[in-house]
Amino acid sequence: MSTTLPFNFSTRPLIPHAHDYSHGESEPWHQHSCAQLLYSLSGVVSVYTQQGCWVIPPSRGVWLPAGVVHQLAITGKVAARTLFVDPFARADLPAVCQVVQISSLLRELIITAIDLPELYVANTRTERIYELILDEIRGMSVLPFNLPEPTSPALSNICMRVRNDLGKTWTTSEAASLLNISERTLLRHFRREIGFSFSEWLRRARLMEALKRLAQGQSVLRVALELGYESQSAFSLMFRQRLGTPPSDYFQSI
Known part of the structure; x- marks a missing residue:
């Protein structure tokens, strides 16, 4: 360093x-x-x-x-x-x-x-x-453009698996089952170590990856589908809610 x-x-x-x-x-x-x-x-x-x-x-x-x-x-x-x-x-x-x-x-x-x-x-x-x-x-x-890193090895492993496969339809239940714990326990650990829920962490991870891909010139449709959204409109709605403008306009309007 x-x-x-x-x-x-x-x-x-x-x-x-x-x-x-x-x-x-x-x-x-x-x-x-x-x-x-x-x-x-x-x-x-x-x-x-x-x-x-x-x-x-x-x-x-x-x-x-x-x-x-x-x-x-x-x-x-x-x-x-x-x-x-x-x-x-x-x-x-x-x-x-x-x-x-x-x-x-x-x-x-x-x-x-x-x-x-x-x-x-x-x-x-x-x-x-x-x-x-x-x-x-x-x-x-x-x-909310930060993605905190968990402190425990178990949650760090889950987060790494999610980041490596953001297109997968991840659920809290599936993440909990990978650790052999209940959803309630997983949520409690997430809130203690990160400050918010697993689903919010997933949304942020996808948004942050989307910003990088859009900056490279990838199409909105490709980004939406590859990051696990059912449609371009579903992704655009999330993007507008977080950034105040649709993804098709974001990098042209700044």
Whole structure:
């Protein structure tokens, strides 16, 4: 595992950075001494930590607290804009990894920050932009695009089998039978280790895989059928409920 060099926050509370990735690129396991807000203008970024996976659709972002060990995988052409944030810039910065909604205001502030000077004086436009960015970070809405990793070997094995065969018609009953436990016991274990039900975990796993496949240009029908949906309309309904737009329009409307 590599660790990035320390960032110098003596002149400003955050450091903006722009980087474009090609499809299939990745970054190995590493960590930062500061917090990080990674925003994707296009393409899909998958962020892996020891706690699970976070998938960042276009126009969304992921928040990583200081010291979190992670790696990145790129799907499609990704235009990433990152803010490296001094962990002491504000006392109430998010303390856990989370995929977040990037407001229109924060989006424009991030883009603007790329060209701001490193050195500035108090009570100037540059200082106000940095401070407003920190205000907006504190108010970001959390989105359900994470896939937590169970802590027990038994549930980890079930989740791995599901991820490897997302097109299968999985049921809570079938998953429980593979562990020789009751459905109620399986649900209790899932809620204790992950925070939500097996069926919700399955929906998220399929959605996150769908985002990556759609970013590669696969058709909506193919994605729907290969991920276990009975029809394109059933998949589109789920997609619209989660993302607010049909999958056929999503990557064209951002």
